Amino acid sequence: MADPVEHGITANQANSLRHGPDERGHFGGWYGGRFVAETLMPLVLELEQAYNAAKADPSFQKELDFYLRDYVGRPSPLWFARRMTEELGGAKIYMKREELNHTGSHKLNNVMGQILLARRMGRTRIVAETGAGQHGVATATVCALFGMKCVIYMGATDVERQSPNVFRMRLLGAEVVPVTAGAGTLKDAMNEAMRDWVANVADTYFLVGTVAGPHPYPAMVRDFQSVIGEETKEQMQAAEGRLPDVVVAAIGGGSNAMGIFHPFLDDSSVRLIGVEAAGCGLDSGKTAASIERGRPGVLHGNRTYLLQNADGQIDEAHSISAGLDYPGVGPEHSWLSDIGRAEYVGATDTEALDAFQLCTRTEGIIPALESAHAIAYAAKIAPTLPKDTLLVVNISGRGDKDIFTVAEHLGVKL
């Protein structure tokens, strides 16, 4: 029997949590939006139109599927982490292996979608921001693949702590511009990338790396990352014949989490847990936990939870992981937190370092420090859950880039 249809959508669709944002780009009527200078507004509107047209064009999806399979290497496996499960003695832990993608993280899923879109739009120059360098490497990679000019803005602090990725980007032909403003981290790189975009509107495409920024970026990046959750759903069905009970993912801007959460939003039995970087501790004043310790405000084109002072000045975030070291979070996460559909928790630098070693030792998988935050929380709750609980943790990236940071914290000189 057909659903009653009103305003072109069915009652079932209206009850779904998967239809956001609204036409203004708002999630839940408040988060998200388009808070950019007038010079950029026409570009943001053009991008939205171009994305909608691409989404409706089967040839675009076909092209994307081809590159995802033969270049990115999808689907990524869902791995049963037997030894970690046994060691923790509780929930059955599965790992979604996004670190096996080409370039070593989930970032390429989104970048591949956006570079194909940029090509459709006739843009020839790509700018992007990067924190840990994973998004920068992914962007530089597709620019090499398609022969496009690539400029990556990266905080000077991050350039230092992620030097292998800087070298990779330069090998791939990208210009890496260190940003010295502020604390020289992801927030400052984002400001500088926006300044570049506003100055080079005619030929430049701003390739945002996470589910933040002005509409349509949060929705578009989420759509491109949702392949993670869609595969997880199918793979868990094949492995266990049912949905997972718990899905855990790390959150900086939140693109790997949004990608694995989104296909499960309407499956109310599935607990969704986003793990923010608590840094030195949630109440230490040195944290990147925007949802847990921030409040809503406007930065970088969207309204979302932000770490800020009483006067609305944005605070510097802190995390051992450069990829999570950002004082904001994607607006859809802010909404999911407010309505209680997803839980947001923190893992400290120390907990992430422990989890980094646990995963490496028990599974032979060296995770990115970003992903280690998710593993840390999964390892914390797994022993408290029944043995038939199915828990998926998203291994969003591999940790080769982090071995220097980890060695330093463990007191080892390389």
Added chain:
Amino acid sequence: MSRIAARFKSLAAEGRGALIPYLEAYDPDLETSLALLKAMPAAGADLIEVGMPFSDPSADGPVIQAAARRGLKAGATLPGVLAMVAEFRKENAETPVILMGYLNPIEAYGYDRFCTDAAKAGVDGLIIVDLPPEEADVIEKPAEEAGLDIIRLVAPTTSDERLRYVLSHASGFVYYVSITGITGTRTASKHDLKEALPRLRAATDLPVAIGFGIRSPEQAATAASIADGAVVASVLLATLAETLDADGKATAETLPRVLEQIRDLAAAVRADVPAADQTA
């Protein structure tokens, strides 16, 4: 009639455009920036833009970024900026003051309370860089009730169709961002400006001021003659920065040098015949 409307009307009667200099509040400290604000009208400022420092000024170039950092370091807060304007208003009832900045500090302050307090302090208009009309419903009503103009930026990238939409949300005057870029970098040619103005005039009866990239007295005179006003910001902040000592503190040169530059700009804007154009 609002201060802004009254000022543009009287300048039109004089047959010249407005000089609109910019200062960043609390740059490099409250005392200096307040003294500068108070001295600007006598130096030839017709309207004044006061920058509200923000930690992440993503539409601004290096010069305004540095000024904002100095302001924040000196303790700038939104209540502090409003108090500064109130202090200025004790001495000056005619010169319009426009606050320019980013949305988040205003959202943190609270829209209703901010508009009420800003009007009470003697603020006449607001330019909020990252608030396009699509999102402006949060502040339009309280601003109108408080009698504050919302000054809209329009850019070379703004299409004719969008121009009508943007201007339907504008009041006070229209700020034409003459280049695609951040503040204080490129400069538009006289030719570009002459092409752009008829498009704006066709879409609005509001006065039009040109900003972004105006550095010299000649450029200011050109802009003020083609349009109704010229906004000059980065070059003044750069001069101020040059006069600071090694610790970033104001020196005896700070006020005189910035004011001298404003006087030069004002003289060019007021000259009967605009000086030889050097930008075409």
